[in-house]
Amino acid sequence: AQSVTQLDSQVPVFEEAPVELRCNYSSSVSVYLFWYVQYPNQGLQLLLKYLSGSTLVESINGFEAEFNKSQTSFHLRKPSVHISDTAEYFCAVSQLGSNYKLTFGKGTLLTVNP
Amino acid sequence: NAGVMQNPRHLVRRRGQEARLRCSPMKGHSHVYWYRQLPEEGLKFMVYLQKENIIDESGMPKERFSAEFPKEGPSILRIQQVVRGDSAAYFCASSPGTGENTEAFFGQGTRLTVV
Numbered sequence: 001a002q003s004v005t006q007l008d009s010q011v012p013v014f015e016e017a018p019v020e021l022r023c024n025y026s027s028s029v030s031v032y033l034f035w036y037v038q039y040p041n042q043g044l045q046l047l048l049k050y051l052s053g054s055t056l057v058e059s060i061n062g063f064e065a066e067f068n069k070s071q072t073s074f075h076l077r078k079p080s081v082h083i084s085d086t087a088e089y090f091c092a093v094s095q096l097g098s099n100y101k102l103t104f105g106k107g108t109l110l111t112v113n114p
Numbered sequence: 115n116a117g118v119m120q121n122p123r124h125l126v127r128r129r130g131q132e133a134r135l136r137c138s139p140m141k142g143h144s145h146v147y148w149y150r151q152l153p154e155e156g157l158k159f160m161v162y163l164q165k166e167n168i169i170d171e172s173g174m175p176k177e178r179f180s181a182e183f184p185k186e187g188p189s190i191l192r193i194q195q196v197v198r199g200d201s202a203a204y205f206c207a208s209s210p211g212t213g214e215n216t217e218a219f220f221g222q223g224t225r226l227t228v229v
Binding site: 004006032036041042043044045046051090092096098099100101102103104105106107 | 117118145147149151154155156157158159162170172173205207209212214215216217218219220221222223
């Protein structure tokens with residue numbers, strides 16, 4: 001069995017400030033790691049993923065996440081946020097061999113204020 | 115290419131009624147997944163279907179819940195004799211395959227309220 005913990009349910013920040021959304025997971029086997037974003041009134045969209053190789057992965061809109069196996073973490077960071085980044089962010093894991101079966105965290109609502 | 119379409123977006127049912135949730139996958143996608151998000155919880159996997167076949171239903175409650183993905187038409191998640199505990203957001207996702215580099219695209223969800 002695997003589980004995902006997102007430690008913060010809400011993270012308010014000011015525009016242009018840095019942000020870190022925390023994600024820890026537990027699993028007895030190797031996993032793939034994902035961050036999804038849900039903008040208001042939209043479906044979940046894949047933001048970035050770690051499958052193998054470099055532990056630092058980046059998205060096209062400036063977010064990055066680093067896989068830390070020893071700490072079983074996959075925290076999401078952005079050095080300078082925009083108002084348009086306001087959304088709910090979900091961390092998820094899947095097991096190798098059944099990558100279609102995602103286990104999600106409860107989500108973190110990021111609110112960027114002017 | 116329209117995204118994954120779910121309808122209705124909101125559904126209210128009285129206890130004991132049936133709820134039918136529909137999901138039209140993206141064009142060219144033959145793999146469909148249903149997830150449920152209970153209040154204050156993360157999304158939980160329910161079932162994985164590929165045209166006319168249930169591949170993995172390990173997350174489906176044993177009773178009252180069923181899913182289908184017919185050769186023609188949308189995938190349907192059916193909940194019989196709904197109870198208050200079924201109130202949740204139900205999300206559908208689709209993909210063209212299941213390789214590790216295959217992305218699943220999610221719909222906007224159907225929010226079921228049982229009164």
